[in-house]
Amino acid sequence: MIEEMETIEEFLAQHSADVEEAVRKAAAAEIMPRFRSLAAHEVDQKSGPHDLVTDADRLAEQYLTETLGDLLPGSVVVGEEAVHANPATYDAIRGDAPVWIVDPVDGTRQFVHGDPGFCTLVTLAHRGVPLASWTYAPVPDQFATAVRGQGAYLNGERLTAGSPAPGADLRIAHSHPDYTTDEQKRALLGLRTESVAPRPCGSAGLEYLAIARGELDATAFSWEAAWDHAAGILLVEEAGGAHRTLTGEPFRITGGNALPFTAARDEETARRVVELLNKAA
Structure with a gap:
């Protein structure tokens, strides 16, 4: 072995x-x-x-x-x-x-x-x-x-994720309502605010790729299955991005994360998304 x-x-x-x-x-x-x-x-x-x-x-x-x-x-x-x-x-x-x-x-x-x-x-x-x-x-x-x-x-x-354009709305792909609990829906409501443009996500892997390419600012996901997130988390990290759970810690593929969590183009954006989620949770 x-x-x-x-x-x-x-x-x-x-x-x-x-x-x-x-x-x-x-x-x-x-x-x-x-x-x-x-x-x-x-x-x-x-x-x-x-x-x-x-x-x-x-x-x-x-x-x-x-x-x-x-x-x-x-x-x-x-x-x-x-x-x-x-x-x-x-x-x-x-x-x-x-x-x-x-x-x-x-x-x-x-x-x-x-x-x-x-x-x-x-x-x-x-x-x-x-x-x-x-x-x-x-x-x-x-x-x-x-x-x-x-x-x-x-x-x-x-790939280089870069940082969001100054003054532009944050583009955030979040868990589809079909896959969220009532508690998670409340946390995601924090994204419904000024200067944020949220939308339901498609394939998680392709959303991570969009971040790594600089085409999406962040995600907000409410589940932690490793097959959905492990590849993208590493892809975003290696493109210069960051990921944080609701408690501000990095996401762990082994589980036990405080949800929802975010992956983002840079550390500042990740912390901003966590702040928005915590306000509504």
Whole structure:
């Protein structure tokens, strides 16, 4: 089993491109052939009408689970659909083995409705720390990568989140009302104020990418599933951004965060969003 950080860094130096290839192949083989071609029997509900899963989710996760596990012997895979089937598998994120965190189709709701706003997310983490991430939006063929301490890139170009334009409204994507409790809705009401332009989010992975590209100022999310956030949190960090929970602490992929939390283009914006959320909570 790989246990030392230096060894994992060596793995990334040698195999990051192999991970990208695996993600692309999963999308080409299992996701894109079903885009706008899903049959009724290929779509199911998990916890309710807003929580959907498709054959594309299941089969792409199966492909990535097998491929990534082979790439890094001794690692484990925590995938969204596997955790739905067996919640205990989520505990591996807190363990000592390197862990692949996989969201095969982030934005399943959009995917089902034929909207191109979905992506595949993969993160390699160790002892609760995201070390590398891969974000792939197959329709526009946008591939973003981040390695801790080495920056964030989109199709090979360095990403810099920058700071919000002086005097402009803060553009904030927040949890969709369909996925929030009454208490969380109250906290998010803090964004309904002067100089803030809030809107419901789409795919979490693509919202994080928008921050890293300097196209969105912040997010405000009310759930903490690692497969939705680990890749994007690292991408934003490596593009110069920041993330904070309701108590002002950094977001932890291992859970136990004070929610909602924010990721933002810079530290000042992150603290401003937390302030707004706390005022209404």
